[in-house]
Amino acid sequence: MHEMPLIYVGGIPIDLSAVLMLVISSVIVFALVMLSVRNLSVENPSKLQNFMEWVVEFVQGLISSAMDLKKGKPYISLGLTLILFIFVSNLLGLPFSFITEAHEPVHIFGHVIEATKNLTHGEHVEILWYKSPTADINVTAGLAIVVFVLMNYLGIKLNGKHYFKHYIEPFPIFLPLNIIENLAKPVALAIRLFANIFAGEVLITVILKLGIFSIPFLAVWQGFSIFVGALQAFIFTILTMVYIAQMTIHEEEAH
Amino acid sequence: MTIVWTNILFSIIAFGILYFLLSKFAFSKLFGIMEKRREMVLQQMDEAAKTREQAVAYVEEQKQALQQARQEAQAIIQQSQVTSNNQVDKLLDQAKAEATRLKDEAVRDIESEKNKAVEALRSELGTASVRIASKLLEKEVKADGEQEQLVDQYLKEVGGRP
Numbered sequence: 001m002h003e004m005p006l007i008y009v010g011g012i013p014i015d016l017s018a019v020l021m022l023v024i025s026s027v028i029v030f031a032l033v034m035l036s037v038r039n040l041s042v043e044n045p046s047k048l049q050n051f052m053e054w055v056v057e058f059v060q061g062l063i064s065s066a067m068d069l070k071k072g073k074p075y076i077s078l079g080l081t082l083i084l085f086i087f088v089s090n091l092l093g094l095p096f097s098f099i100t101e102a103h104e105p106v107h108i109f110g111h112v113i114e115a116t117k118n119l120t121h122g123e124h125v126e127i128l129w130y131k132s133p134t135a136d137i138n139v140t141a142g143l144a145i146v147v148f149v150l151m152n153y154l155g156i157k158l159n160g161k162h163y164f165k166h167y168i169e170p171f172p173i174f175l176p177l178n179i180i181e182n183l184a185k186p187v188a189l190a191i192r193l194f195a196n197i198f199a200g201e202v203l204i205t206v207i208l209k210l211g212i213f214s215i216p217f218l219a220v221w222q223g224f225s226i227f228v229g230a231l232q233a234f235i236f237t238i239l240t241m242v243y244i245a246q247m248t249i250h251e252e253e254a255h
Numbered sequence: 256m257t258i259v260w261t262n263i264l265f266s267i268i269a270f271g272i273l274y275f276l277l278s279k280f281a282f283s284k285l286f287g288i289m290e291k292r293r294e295m296v297l298q299q300m301d302e303a304a305k306t307r308e309q310a311v312a313y314v315e316e317q318k319q320a321l322q323q324a325r326q327e328a329q330a331i332i333q334q335s336q337v338t339s340n341n342q343v344d345k346l347l348d349q350a351k352a353e354a355t356r357l358k359d360e361a362v363r364d365i366e367s368e369k370n371k372a373v374e375a376l377r378s379e380l381g382t383a384s385v386r387i388a389s390k391l392l393e394k395e396v397k398a399d400g401e402q403e404q405l406v407d408q409y410l411k412e413v414g415g416r417p
Contacts, residue, residue, distance in 0.1 A: 015262050081278070143270060146271070
C-alpha cells in the first residue's frame with residue numbers, strides 16, 4: 001500500500017501529494033481554457049476555440065436535459081469547470097505515477113512525513129506523490145461537498161418554503177428518509193468518482209507487475225480508463241445538474 | 256484511504272479558485288463570442304432570406320419588363336404594317352393617277368396633232384386644188400365668188416371625212 005506524504009504544519013495536516021495534484025490539474029485546466037480563449041474570433045475560430053465551444057455546447061446539452069436552459073444558464077460555468085476539472089484530474093494519473101521509497105524518516109520543508117516517522121532500520125514505505133487527484137477520496141469529497149452546499153443553498157434561495165416542504169413529503173414520517181436521501185447524494189457522488197479512478201489506478205499497478213507482458217493489457221486498460229475518466233466526469237456533472245434542478249425547480253404536477 | 260480534512264478543504268478551495276478565475280477571465284468572453292456568433296448567423300440567415308426575396312421581386316420585375324417590351328414590339332410591328340399598307344395604297348393610287356394623267360395627256364396631244372395635221376392638209380389641199388383648178392380653168396374661170404364657194408364646200412366635204 002502506498003502512503004500519502006502527510007506532514008503536520010503547526011498541528012494542521014497537509015497532504016503534499018493532494019496539494020501538488022490539485023495545483024497541477026487546476027493549472028492544466030486553466031491553461032487549456034485560457035489558450036482556447038486567447039484569440040477569440042466570431043468569424044474564424046481556432047481549433048482550440050472550436051473544441052472549447054463544443055465543450056460548452058455539450059454542457060449546455062447536459063443542463064438542458066436536466067432543466068430548462070433559461071433557468072440553467074448560470075450553471076453553465078459551474079458545469080464546465082466541473083467537467084473539465086474532473087476529466088483532466090481523471091486522466092492525470094493514467095500515463096505514470098511517481099513513487100518514492102523511504103527507508104528512514106524523511107523531512108520536507110522542515111517537517112517530517114508522517115508515514116516515515118516511525119521507520120526503523122530495514123523497514124520501508126512507498127510514498128505516492130503523483131496520481132490522479134480524484135483517486136483521493138478527500139478530493140472527490142471536497143467536490144461533492146461543493147455540490148451539496150450549492151444545491152441546498154440554491155434550493156433554499158430559489159425554492160423557498162417548497163424546499164423545506166419536500167422533506168415532509170408525502171408524509172411527515174418520511175422526514176428522516178428524506179434527510180438520508182439528501183445526504184446520500186454527495187456521498188454517492190464522492191465515492192463513485194473516487195472508486196472508479198482509484199480502482200483504475202490500482203489495476204494499472206497490478207497489471208504493471210506482469211512485467212513485459214503487461215504492455216497489451218496496459219494499452220487496453222489505459223484506453224478504457226480514458227473512457228471511464230470521461231464517463232465519470234460526465235456523470236458527476238449531469239448528476240450535479242439533476243440535483244440542482246430537483247432542488248430549485250418546484251413542479252406542481254409532482255404533488 | 257484516510258480522511259484528511261485539509262485535503263477536502265484544499266480541493267474545495269482549488270475548485271473555487273478555478274471556478275472564479277475561469278468564469279471571470281475565460282467563460283464570460285467565450286459565452287459572449289458564442290452569443291455573437293449566434294446573432295451573426297441569425298443575421299446572415301435573415302439577410303439571405305431578404306436577398307432572396309429581393310431577387311424574386313427583381314426577377315418578377317424583369318419578367319414584367321420583358322412582357323411589356325414584347326407587347327411594345329408587337330405594337331410597333333403592327334403599326335409599321337398598317338403604315339406600310341397605307342403607304343402602298345397611297346403609292347398605288349398615285350401611280351394610277353399618274354398613269355391616267357399621262358394617258359389623257361397623250362390622247363389630247365394625239366388629238367391636237369391630228370387636228371393640226373388635218374388643218375394643214377386641208378389648207379394645203381385647198382390651195383393645191385385651187386391652183387390646179389385655176390391652171391385647168393384659167394381661161395373660163397374668173398374670180399367668181401360662186402365657184403370659189405363651190406370649191407370650199409367640196410374641200411370641206413373632203414376634210415370632214417377623216
